[in-house]
Amino acid sequence: MPHDLYRPLELSFEGSAVIPADRTPFTLRARHEASGVERSIPGFWDGGSTYRARFAPDLVGGWAWLTESDDAALSGASGSFDVVSGDDHGPVRVAHRFHFAHADGTPFRPLGATAYNWLHQGEPLFSSTVDTIAEAGLNKFRFMVFPQGGGYIEHVPELMPFEKTDGRWDVSRPVPEFFRRLDRAVEMLGERGIQADVLLYNAYDRGQFGLNELTEDEDAVYLRYVVARLAAYPHVWWSLCNEFDQLERPDERWDRTGALLEQIDPYDHLRSIHNWIELYDNNKPWVTHASIQNGSATTDFGRANLYRDVYRKPVVLDEIKYEGDIPDRWGHLDAEELVHQFWITTVAGCYASHGESFVTETGSLHMVEGGPLRGESPARLAFLRGILEDVDGPGLDPIDKWDDPAYVAGVPRQVYVQYLGRSAPESWEFRLPIGFPGERPEQGDVFDVDVIDTWNMTITPAGRFTLDDVRRNEAFARASEPVSLPAGEALAVRITRVEA
């Protein structure tokens, strides 16, 4: 039976002995017959004398594989299989500098969810959280491999990632049951169409488990192991750490860990690192996109877009404060404010992640353990996702980033989105900014305008406009009347070019 493109194919082997996890037990060499392309996939130990390799082929057609190992029992196995196109669009990559698309070219517009300690929860919380996120329409999920210690943590897991030797975590002895649960977590997300943004290291141990005290070498052993297990899942993203700068480590250690990750991941998944107070240098080559926390970068126009300019990579604001009711200022946004910030993010040409921090019955928060979403923002974010998915092009970019007082984003001469934010004007006069780079609109171009109510989730056609005054930095339809707007804040205008 042929295998689907991009889907992981798992091969299992019996080894003669337990091979320490600090070296790769065997390598699977896969060769695409038509092109001669070769892929090298690290195998991993999965308990007892069982070893596995997971390979996600990226080309259709016949593949042949064989294994190589110092262990004779794991060396010289071989086989072949056929790959055909399936339903999977493949791993998400950076596209057009500031955006994302799957390997097959399908655009991906992230609207993230967050529950850091979800992996370590029991049922039904564990499974129901995935359903909740999928039903909410969020399509990327940040969670940590290592358990969280400290405040709002009501659940201490039984399963831990490693055995202990002489009272110390022994990374050469991973706990297969722990990692099978991690596999399952990633699989569940994939089954529901959610990208798994895996937080590999953990700044929230707070001395409770000591997993933040591994040496750099130990961290590397773990990294090789988790990459060998998970990298074949097409929907995996790697994030080195949430709030990396809470850990007192020199940046150079993160540089090396990031470079190692780039080197060992056969699939070149997206890689980032998320900050607390100090930004990591996201210009480092191993970083594929900037993953940023900032309490104020999205509270007003003209800010988050600056990150795009400096990093020249996609910018995902993975922490912009949460909808909730706790006293901490990071956790008591109302839904209107959070949705407002997502729209500001959108016209800044960036992406953002959601999190919810209402105190639950158990004393925890959704952004810690998952569970039902109670806020009013998710429905509006799903609506925003629909708007983003309607964009015929790589994504929305600020049109005139140098100095557009209206902060319009779009695809030049194709589609434009202007978010009116808190301004609540009575009417909107047709205007397009013109910037660099991209095509300039021309006299006589015709556009349809929709008025979008970002809170009430409505899209209302508002007429057709013809450019009759095109200047150096803006264009107008002077002959047309302004568009009357409904009362209230948080409206947006979408301007789509149509055939004249």
Next chain:
Amino acid sequence: MPHDLYRPLELSFEGSAVIPADRTPFTLRARHEASGVERSIPGFWDGGSTYRARFAPDLVGGWAWLTESDDAALSGASGSFDVVSGDDHGPVRVAHRFHFAHADGTPFRPLGATAYNWLHQGEPLFSSTVDTIAEAGLNKFRFMVFPQGGGYIEHVPELMPFEKTDGRWDVSRPVPEFFRRLDRAVEMLGERGIQADVLLYNAYDRGQFGLNELTEDEDAVYLRYVVARLAAYPHVWWSLCNEFDQLERPDERWDRTGALLEQIDPYDHLRSIHNWIELYDNNKPWVTHASIQNGSATTDFGRANLYRDVYRKPVVLDEIKYEGDIPDRWGHLDAEELVHQFWITTVAGCYASHGESFVTETGSLHMVEGGPLRGESPARLAFLRGILEDVDGPGLDPIDKWDDPAYVAGVPRQVYVQYLGRSAPESWEFRLPIGFPGERPEQGDVFDVDVIDTWNMTITPAGRFTLDDVRRNEAFARASEPVSLPAGEALAVRITRVEA
């Protein structure tokens, strides 16, 4: 007679032959007797058979020197001199990550001026421009070595930097008279207390002179020559180019040129590169501070500070649009707006440069050729400079960069500046933000408050306040009445801690 610390000492020699400028004719090796510290200074050809070296000693005490060269006539000369402390504070360096200080520790707060093509003007314009800038109180001046072509350029210089060979610029044959004029230009600025921000390459040739068409090797020959001539002047800053991205060169060429500059400058002067639309990666190690153009980064709060976070270096907004009356949007700010933007820049923990673009009688602009300043902003910028120089500390930093709705900058627990911008409130209630890093204010701390009118240039004491409510992210003096404010926009509040 002893020589003053940091001041250039010029030594002249007669060589036996003209040595091509693409190699260093000789090296001056200077040795500080007490410490054994050695400095290597490149010599340069200065016409005929005359060669010179300029050495600016950075340590007091006795120095001995000798020359080394392939040319016997330039080799083996020696001498000695004594260095004593003088009036010069030495080259400006980066201080406390985001600020500047002279080599002797004296803080330097840049308020820049701009006249790109000034070097190529005749008298009295050439000399009077320096007087004008000094009298205006501006303390850094951006100008280009190579002449500007294109619009608003009313003066084509007679002196050019190189001879031509077969119709092509020959960088191995510099024109001493051109570079003596450049020396004099730099000296004049130094005499008036102005830092010379020398723009080494030129994106505005526009095919008129062809100096933008030198090869990378030719650019390097010129760079070595200009560094050998100018680097001993303590007040030199290097900027590779204004609007570097107007030139169609790969970033890697700028990377190499910047790295070469870092390598060959014996004095390690400040180094930057200024952008048009695309930002250079100012995280590159050779860049000492970010020199940025952006039309909107300083038009509202909460923006420019983001550049600090990503570059972790001083940020100088060397182009924030100009006070003037030309139609281009970069050149028709009114003075109120430009001063407003400088204050926004200040509370963002950044620095900015002034430029003026009223069309002059000759059809040019001050920011092109210099001449009298006609605008109303310079007096207010000199006032701002006074406020900055009153700061007892390295400089003003955003206190709570993560999310302070008031955008207060300062030195934690010492001095705070809050700019009220366009908001024009009737009163101001005492409040201090608290952030990371830095000392936290404490219950009972006492502060004096001044109300600053940034346009009318007044500082009015507004009472003494005692902290009686210190929270996680802010502190208040609840027992005190709010400060009544005069009518009008563009007020600031300065909060200075005093002994209780």
